Amino acid sequence: MNAAHEVTFTQQGMWVTEQLVGAGTAYHMPLLVNLDGDLDADALLAACAALVERHPMLGQVVVEAEGGLRLVPGAEVPLTKARVTGGVDAAVREEILRGFDLEKGPLARFTLLETAPERHVLVFVAHHLVFDGHSKDVLVRDLAALYNGEPQTPLATVDHGAVERERVAALLPEARDFWKSRWQDPGETVLLGQALRSGRAGEGRELSFTAEPAAVPGLTRFETLLAALHVLLRGYGNDRVTTAVDLSTRPKEAAGHIGLFVNELPVSSQPQVEESFLSFAVALRAGLREVYRFRQVPLVRAMPRIRPHAALVPVSVSYRTRHDADPVFTGLDASVEWTVSNHAVRGALHLQCVDGPGGLVVSLRYDPEVVSDAQKVADDLRLLLERATFAPERPINTLLNDTLEKRWVPSPP
Template sequence: MTGSWPASPAQQGMWLTERAGIAGRAFHMPLAVWLDGPLDVEALREACAEVARRHPVLGGVLAEDGGELRVLARAVPPMGEGGDLHEELDGPVDPVEGPAARFTLIREDAKRHVLLFQAHHAVFDGESKDILLRDLAAWYGGAAPAPLGAAYPEVAVRQRARLADALPAAQGYWAARWQEQRELCLPGLSGVSVAAAPGSALDFVVEDLGGLAERLEVTRFEAVLAAFVALLHAYGNARPAVGVDLSTRTELSRDHVGAFVNELPVIGAPEGGTFGEFARSLRVELRRLYRHRGVPLARAVDGIGPRAALTPVSLSYRRRPETSPLFPGLGASVEWMMFNGWVRNTLHLQIVDDQAGTAARLQYNPALLDRAGAERIREDLAALLVAVAADPEAPLDRLPLPGPVPAATVTAVAVAVEDGPVPADLVREIQAIFAKELELDDVEADDDLFDLGGHSLTITQIMARARERFGVELSFEVFIDDATATRIAAEVARLREQAC
């Protein structure tokens, strides 16, 4: 498939972070399936090609076009063959230069192979894993999946229309709720970050999450989130902000591979009473939040610049279907929680829940949170979940909650930009461009673009206006550290002088 379509808000945010140079490999999503038996390699190769044709976003790259960020459809490379799984995991996936996704087959012996799929989060999400393997297994078996209800570009256009309709209500919802938190209390913590970094991980199993949720009359996600928030509060965080990944899928996008997800903060804390009372109150607040799940926070409030994660602490929960992919004539096992070796913030709790049990993983930045601290968090959370499973209505002050720990402060993310001369008339022209793109009457020379409500799409529009007006290609990085009219004007002046 060829063509292009508007980038989604999630894709715009990831593009901004990639261009800012603070993403690392944090948005790389590996998925491995071990295939045991007499594999038909050519049938698998053709199945991979059919999946790529069915889901054109996998070949999409993000590009600025006249002030708009768009997804340009390109072909996904044919299934390659590799020799070592760990070496192949280091292979690139790039949503700007491409390819954003790739298939690699690794032969372990005559009757055991590993199919490694890698994709950038800009074209793939957690639910996409099941969709991709379901479609892949169907084609391998010679039975094409049912046609999709709508082409991906149509889904993307409708998603953008829903965002425009939902934006005013989301702005009202967040006006009294969002406040940037600069400190975090965790055991073993020396700093706080929302930039990507090489990470470490600790795995554990959550027992009887379904039974706990049923007794509390909440969902499994709500039960584990309530326990996580209660633990963070016990460490000394007055009102913890936990970034959660929320699906934005609709009936139209249900069977599409893509990035149908939005990270939003859940902010709150228990205020006495029982754990059950807190879990149910959290459920009520989540129901209010869900009404705005399609609107990125950076669109609804001002002052949120590029970052790999919305908050220093986050949680993702995915309830998998009860069925696993069936490749005819083969045994198949899937590593659904394959770790990419990076973290997007300070601490992330990942939960994958299916018929085999509830797998949990703490991912953390070891440069900021030491292993002993991470292990204590894992142990404290596991103990709390066991206790509330035994007595969901236990008073909070009788649960095995830890005491407060010292706070650490957020580490700023900065990109250095060289200073240059700033002609006053040029500053005024940039101010006018800012005002036009932000739909404001006036912008001061030292007003920060993000504080004024700017976001990734605003930057692409300003870059396009600068190209038309001044004949220069602004670097995306210039907006990251100091997104003011004065700073941008200095960069324009520098580029014009350089071109002379």
């Protein structure tokens, strides 16, 4: 990527947000690869260097040039190794919290920590400007192949920003009509009696749980989870529920590329307590599929009066499905931590979900200043998800009363 390529709309929005309001570490995307055994550390760092060469997006920065924003090469991506003499968690945290120079770069780094004889942790951190959730799979897969000496098929160079602009231009008139009749400022979201309005990014905490919800005919697991979240928010006192959802915009030609291919869009509903969970979830699915038609179009392009923000609404969801087991590093016992906390949150509550061979892992990132009892939120969501998928024909009010220990009271008409 030697020529200056256009940024995508998501990169443009993220860069503007960083310039105007800042995001702290909310856009830091960490990944840990635990490696036990006789590791060839120099070979691994050489594989990291080859990975950066294969995926030049990792070495890019965003600059103002030619009347717009362009991607150009930044400072060299650092590949370092260190021996940990104190706590491993503290060393990892330090790497995650270390800031990025958005103007000069680099926007990614690899740090190999030796934690004990024949025990290492590779800490990778990238800024969201050049990396997304699916990129984690690409990175670990290609890194393992490079370390193992496996041949790699060259990747075609694509100006993703220019290609995206053509797609968005074709969809924009219809998208404007679509959102004009549907988008409204959601105002506050009530959570455990607390009114949430935050669209900022700030310090966050994290807790997680693993779920194995039963399959619901006609629904994907993501649709089921989103419906359960909307029902729970209805139970907390929200007649109209709006959450933001991160949708992939990755085209086929970018399937093997590292980069940022995500668009955050709102999904709204008005759960009726007398209807069954299944009936509501099917209707929510239909509405979600309508939003999918315009997943390539950023909301701010269709509704340009929306101000720069780190979070579109207080509660948001990202969901990624992994079908394969963790890649194999020859001669090593390797495991990957896919949902590592960046110690920040965009908005008040963000659910980062990875649905893989080990089950559905839901990581709740939350602002402790406004979410007073995140553990209860996690417990309520897990229980509601379990009960709703076990008996999806049950009415919503019955599910809520059972889940919320009969403390739920419907809003007055």
